[in-house]
Amino acid sequence: MNAKQMKSLALAYMGDAIYEVYVREYLLNSGQVKPHLLHQQAVRFVSAKGQATVLLHWLDSELLDEDERKIVARGRNAKSGSIPKNSSVQTYRYSTAFEALLGYHYLDKNEDRLHELMQAAVTFIEEGKKRDE
Template sequence: MEKRAKLMDKKEAKLLNGLALAYIGDAAYELSIRQYLLESGQTRPNQLHHQATRYVSAKAQAKIIRYFKDEQLLTEEEETYYKRGRNSKINTKAKNTDIQTYLQSTGFEALMGYLYLTKQEKRRNELTTLCIQWINQQEGFN
C-alpha cells in the first residue's frame, strides 16, 4: 500500500532549513502559476513555458519579494521564513542571474514552502494572486 506524505504543522516546518523550504516552495508556487496559465486559456506547451518564466524566474521572484517588502505585505512570521531562505548557504552557482537575486528568489520560495507545508493555503493563494497581478501590471498585461 502506498503511503502518502502528510503536511507539516508549524512546529515541524520551523525545524526545516531555508533550502528545504525553498525546494517545496518552488514546486508549490510553480504549480499555482501553471494552473493560472491553463485557466487563462494558454494551452500550447512552448507558450506555457515562456509565459510561466515571467512569474517563476529568479529575477521575477526577487522583484516580487522586493515589492512585498516595500509595501509591507508580509507578516513578521513570513519575513522570518523569507530571511531563512535568503540567508541560506548556497553551494551551487546561480544560473542566469547574480547571487543577490538568486538569494532573494530562494527566500521567496522558502516563504511559499513554509505556507504550503503549514497548510496556510488561503494566505499562499492571496500572495500568489498578488504576484500574478503585480507581474501583469509591470508588463502591461492587465
C-alpha cells in the first residue's frame, strides 16, 4: 500500500482513529479514570477546532516538511460530501488535513514521526488549556 497515492479522505479516516486511540491512552496514563471526565477531556483534543488549531500552529511554526505540507494541502482540499455540524467549513477542512497527515504517517509506517506529531499536538493543546486558565 502506497500511502502517498491514497485518497486524502482515506488517510483522514485512519488518522482520526489513530489520534483518538493516542488521546485516550494519554488521558488514561495521566491518571483520569472517570468516563464522563475522560470524554470531556478527550473532546478538547479530538474536536475539529482543536485539530485545526494545532495544524495551523504547525504550519505557522514550520514544523512540517515539504512532503507533509503537500499531504496537508490535499487533505484540506478534499471534498468530503458531508456538512460539518459543530464547526465552520474551513475548520473542518483543516481538521481533515490534520487527520490525513497522521493517517499518512501511520500507513507509511513512519512511527517515530507520527508519535512526534501526536505528542506535539497534545502538548500544544495542554499548553493552551493552561494559558486559558
